[in-house]
Amino acid sequence: MNRGGSFLITPLDEYKILTPEHFTEDHRDFREAVLDFAQETIKPRANDIEKLDESLTRNLFEQMGEMGMLGVDIPEEFGGLGLDKTAAALVVEALAYSGSGSLLVTYSDHTGIALFPILWYGNQAQRKKYIPEMMSGKSLGSYALTEPGAGSDALNSNTSAVLSDDGKYYILNGTKQFITNGSWADIGVVFAKVDGTKFTAFILDRTMEGWKRGPEEHKIGIKGSSTTTYIMDNCKIPVENVIGKVGSGAGVAFNVLYIGRLKLGAVTMGAGKAMIKEALDYAKERKQFAQSISNFGMLQSKFAEMIVGSFEAETVTYATTGALDANIEKLADGHPDYYIQLQQIVEDHAIETSINKVLSSEVLFHNVDEGLQVLGGYGYTEEYPFARYYRDERINRIFEGTNEINRLIIGGTMLKKAIMEEIPLRDAISKIGDSWVQQHENKDAMRIDLARTILLVTLNDLILKYGQDFKSRQWMIKPFADIVIAFQVMTAVYARKVAADGSSSKSIIDDIATASIDKRFIEITNSADIIWRHILCSDDIKKRKKSLNDALDAMDYFPDVVTLRQNIFNDLMEKGEYNFG
Amino acid sequence: MKIVVCIKHVPDTETKIVIVDDGKSINSNGVKYILNPYDEYAVEEALQIKEANEESEVVAISVGDDSTQSSIRSALAMGVDRGTLLKTGNFALVDPFSVAKILAEEIKLESPDIILTGKMSIDAYGSQVPGLIAELLELPVVNLARDIVLSEGKATVKRDIEGGSETLITTLPAVISAEKGLNNPRYPALKGIMQAKKKPLEIKEINLDETDVEIIELTYPKQKPAGRIVGNSADAAVELVKLLRQEAKVI
Numbered sequence: 001m002n003r004g005g006s007f008l009i010t011p012l013d014e015y016k017i018l019t020p021e022h023f024t025e026d027h028r029d030f031r032e033a034v035l036d037f038a039q040e041t042i043k044p045r046a047n048d049i050e051k052l053d054e055s056l057t058r059n060l061f062e063q064m065g066e067m068g069m070l071g072v073d074i075p076e077e078f079g080g081l082g083l084d085k086t087a088a089a090l091v092v093e094a095l096a097y098s099g100s101g102s103l104l105v106t107y108s109d110h111t112g113i114a115l116f117p118i119l120w121y122g123n124q125a126q127r128k129k130y131i132p133e134m135m136s137g138k139s140l141g142s143y144a145l146t147e148p149g150a151g152s153d154a155l156n157s158n159t160s161a162v163l164s165d166d167g168k169y170y171i172l173n174g175t176k177q178f179i180t181n182g183s184w185a186d187i188g189v190v191f192a193k194v195d196g197t198k199f200t201a202f203i204l205d206r207t208m209e210g211w212k213r214g215p216e217e218h219k220i221g222i223k224g225s226s227t228t229t230y231i232m233d234n235c236k237i238p239v240e241n242v243i244g245k246v247g248s249g250a251g252v253a254f255n256v257l258y259i260g261r262l263k264l265g266a267v268t269m270g271a272g273k274a275m276i277k278e279a280l281d282y283a284k285e286r287k288q289f290a291q292s293i294s295n296f297g298m299l300q301s302k303f304a305e306m307i308v309g310s311f312e313a314e315t316v317t318y319a320t321t322g323a324l325d326a327n328i329e330k331l332a333d334g335h336p337d338y339y340i341q342l343q344q345i346v347e348d349h350a351i352e353t354s355i356n357k358v359l360s361s362e363v364l365f366h367n368v369d370e371g372l373q374v375l376g377g378y379g380y381t382e383e384y385p386f387a388r389y390y391r392d393e394r395i396n397r398i399f400e401g402t403n404e405i406n407r408l409i410i411g412g413t414m415l416k417k418a419i420m421e422e423i424p425l426r427d428a429i430s431k432i433g434d435s436w437v438q439q440h441e442n443k444d445a446m447r448i449d450l451a452r453t454i455l456l457v458t459l460n461d462l463i464l465k466y467g468q469d470f471k472s473r474q475w476m477i478k479p480f481a482d483i484v485i486a487f488q489v490m491t492a493v494y495a496r497k498v499a500a501d502g503s504s505s506k507s508i509i510d511d512i513a514t515a516s517i518d519k520r521f522i523e524i525t526n527s528a529d530i531i532w533r534h535i536l537c538s539d540d541i542k543k544r545k546k547s548l549n550d551a552l553d554a555m556d557y558f559p560d561v562v563t564l565r566q567n568i569f570n571d572l573m574e575k576g577e578y579n580f581g
Numbered sequence: 582m583k584i585v586v587c588i589k590h591v592p593d594t595e596t597k598i599v600i601v602d603d604g605k606s607i608n609s610n611g612v613k614y615i616l617n618p619y620d621e622y623a624v625e626e627a628l629q630i631k632e633a634n635e636e637s638e639v640v641a642i643s644v645g646d647d648s649t650q651s652s653i654r655s656a657l658a659m660g661v662d663r664g665t666l667l668k669t670g671n672f673a674l675v676d677p678f679s680v681a682k683i684l685a686e687e688i689k690l691e692s693p694d695i696i697l698t699g700k701m702s703i704d705a706y707g708s709q710v711p712g713l714i715a716e717l718l719e720l721p722v723v724n725l726a727r728d729i730v731l732s733e734g735k736a737t738v739k740r741d742i743e744g745g746s747e748t749l750i751t752t753l754p755a756v757i758s759a760e761k762g763l764n765n766p767r768y769p770a771l772k773g774i775m776q777a778k779k780k781p782l783e784i785k786e787i788n789l790d791e792t793d794v795e796i797i798e799l800t801y802p803k804q805k806p807a808g809r810i811v812g813n814s815a816d817a818a819v820e821l822v823k824l825l826r827q828e829a830k831v832i
Contacts, residue, residue: 029774033658037768068771081771091771 002323004349005417007491008455008484009428012445018086018322019496020314020581021503027090034069034094042098049102049224050388052216054184057106057224058140065137069095070111074119078127079135084325085262089317092263093270099278099385101392102224104267109180110134112263113400114141116256117189117201120339121244126203130187142185144176144204144230145253152405155199155250159192159232168239170194170202172210172232180399182228183213190230190237191249198247202237210235221391258346258353260400262320265356268396269313272364275389276306277577279371282378293374294573302370303572304565308519309363310578311512312489316359319492320352350413354406355485361396361403368393404474410484411477415470418459429460434543436551443557444497444517448490450551451524455483457544458528465535476534479527486520486527493517505580508571515564582637584627585693586661587684587714588620590645590652591704598801605796609648616652619699621659622759625766626729627697628660634731638662642687644669644680650782657777658769664782669789676794677705681713683787688718693754695736700725700758711758721751725760 007015023031041063042049048056064070073088074080081087092111096104118130133139150156159174172192179188188204188211204211214229243252280303283294293299327345331338346353372379372386379386397403418425436453440446462470462480470476497513500506525548532541572578592598593613601608616624624641631637641656641664643649653664667683669675688696696718701708708724715722727746728739731753738749738757751757769777811817811824825832 026775026778029658030771033769033771033774041768063768066770067768072771081775083771 002327003423004323005351005414005423007319007352007488008414008452009423009425010491012440012448012491012494015491015495017315017319017492017495017499018325019499020318021496021500021505023086023090023581027087030087031090031094033067034091035097037063037067037069038095038098042095042100042103046098046100046103046224046385046388049100052224052226054226057103057184058137060103061106061110061137061140063137064107065135070107070137071131071135072111074115074131074135078119078131080131084328085321086318086325089262089266089321092266093273093314093317096267096270097274099271099274099389100224101271101389101395102222104271105222105225105395106140106181106184108260108263108267109143110141113143113256113260114181114185114187114189116259117143117243117252118203120256120343121201121248121252122203126241126243130203130205134187139186140181140184142179142181142188143256144179144188144190146177146179148175148177152402154191154253157191157193157199159190160196161192161194161200161202161237163194163239164236169236170239170242172202172235172237174232175214176230176232178217178227178399179230181226182230183216183226188230189243189252190232191253192232194246199249199253200246201243201249201252203241203243204235204237205241208236220394221388222395223391255343255347257401258350261353261357261406262324262346264396264400265313265320265353265360266317268360268364269310269317269356271389271393272306272313272360272367273310273578275364275367275371276303276310276572278385279303279306279367279374280572280576282384283374299374300569301565302374304515304568306367306370307568307572307578308512308516308565309366311580312493312516312520313356313360313363314580315492315496316352316488317356319488319495320349320356323352324349351410351417351484352488354401354409354413355488357400358403358406358410358481359485359489361393364393364396404478407478407481408471408474410481412471414459414480414484415463415468418463419468425456425459429456432457434547436547437554438551443555443559444494444514446555447517447521447557448487448494450548450555451487451490451521453551454524454528454548455487458483458531461535462531476531479530482527483524486523490517490520503581508567509580511564511567511571514559515561515568518559518561518564582630582634582695583691583693584630584637584639585688585691585696586620586623586627586639586641586656587688587696587698587710588624588641588643588652588656589617589699589702589704590614590643590649591617591702594703600799600801604798607799614648614652616655617699617702617704619701619703619759619761620656621699621766622761622763623697623699624656624659624661625764626726626759627695628767629764630695630729630731631660640665640691640693642667642684642691644675644683644787646670650784653782654777655769657780657782658773659767660769660773661780663780666782666784667787668784669787675789676792677707677709678713678794679789679792681710681717683789684710685714685717687785688714695731695753696720696756698756698758700760711756715756718754718756720754720756722756722758723749723751724758726757727760727762729757729763 068081069091071080072083072091073085076082118126134141145154161170161172186206190202190204194200210233212231212233217227286293331341368389372390375386378384417423432453438449466473493513493516497509500509532544593615596613599608627639631639639661641653641661643653644667649666698711712722723738725740726738730737734753736751739746811821
């Protein structure tokens, strides 16, 4: 099996990923079909969706159900298409071109964290009862974990479940908060503690007494998605609606979040790409000082930066789905532990799924912010959709695990994988000497190898300094997680560049790759410097810096990032939108 | 019931057209091609007829080159059962009468109960093929259908006319061309897209005789003149109305 995190130690020339340049014809056709639906059917209604129009949202869900968009990666026996994670990511990123953050949130919740607890941990009867109606769009799902006092600290739950005297029901009492699809959901996965200790997952459906919804939250954005509390007021849930075993709720709650992050990563990646065209269309038309504002270098650099960010997010997304699919493909269909094995594969890629979520949501943030800036004063008005995009974007860095929680997962999982020898990081560390100079015919590759050395040396420094306690040192985990994210970006972008040989986009992909690797390399050296200065004595800091500077001198590589970005902008002007692969 | 739909592979309206040096054809490089939107109405109508009539078959036929297969696949993805590509060497130079002759020959072999087409293609704007096919096959033709009801071997067709609508009844087989608004064409389901690749698509090579009509020249539309600002006071409104009425003659 291709282990999660293996990008850290796989020699660059052996690191192969799935890239958009190698999508199948089916993949491309799906994307086209979903793009048409997103742009022709959803986009013109985006402002109506914002009015929290339940019947419109349900109507769109039924259409999506008919087209098969609600169950791309769900087995056919439950009404899905039975396709891979790559196809699911392609569909959702194309849907994001609708520009309706609200509908995308409803969709991601329904097809992700609301559905996977039942698919992965439910029994066959539960799957057959609930999943097909969710696939058709006739039932909307929800996932109720958060409580007023239990947000990121989700297990600190006060919701109780007590077995009824006749042993047929669990009686739930408590309040769940910030529940997406709250007032609309027909089905809910809800978590409560049985006998005050055993954290357990249950399936709620409309027929059950005592399931009450609070008023709508007044949110900054995604106003066309429903968010309410759930009040469990002596709510009677039949014992057959317990998911998995009593007491096994933590696994259910957290493991589906990996899938949630993967999907959210793909949504935000697609939305980020869509922003580029919207801002560019404006820039081409808008004239100031008697010329199109797209002639101005500062705006051109913004667009080039947006392209680089989106390219990185796209590359990393499909690197992850491709790795997951390659592993999942090898599982034996029909094996009794099929879903457990599948879940373990996804969990093993916790670093990757967290990187996807953090990277793509931050790229979207950047693209919306800069896109709005391109529109200037008009961007700040409600006449243009950027005001809505600006509000809608914000939630992505908060839900499905805040980006802070995800950085903790990246750092913590790395530490675990190093200590448990899940990937031979220690072996790799032991091979590094005082000289960091390495040879490779490609200078971008040399930089990546140097970045890998910095990453491993810094990880070693952190382990020596803190041991297992590293995982609670958040001041250090933040810069370290940033190094890991930047490193995954560099390796994946390089692998895509190599895989693009023979593609018509080859030369521009080369330029984007060099610009990305350059930027990420600088980030890595900055983050490492912050860590070194905090935990090393000055002699050791000097030693690290000398090794780094010697390696840089030997490399003698100064790519002209301005020219690269000018090329990237010119390519965008020719194509009119983000379009590679 | 067997339904034949005649479809055409056309450049997307949003695509930028570049005329090549010979001045008679367009550069298809980088041009996005789609199933002619009026033909989509015809395909949708055919599928609805099929769904209402057991043991029906829908066949999509197109004259074109290899790239035309993608539009036939689009029709197959929507639900059409099989497709036939009548492949010619240089499709860009084929005139409407030749297309109609090729189509009519193939339709004869299929002997369908009804033949549906779009009212025209959005690239050539010819509107000739439906009528020509009907003539060649000696069948009735009804153009610009907004509503079609089949019963007892006849089709009742509603179509818009100046100031109202008329309802016609025709015997079948007949050629009926679709107007916008006939129905709402479905999006292909993702499953349909996968299945479309496995559906039969027969390719028949067609040897084309000399055509009677040929394209002599293609030109770009005239560039729109720049806008003019009449003024910015209340008086300008009066002046603007005058210009719109007298000069632009739009009100």
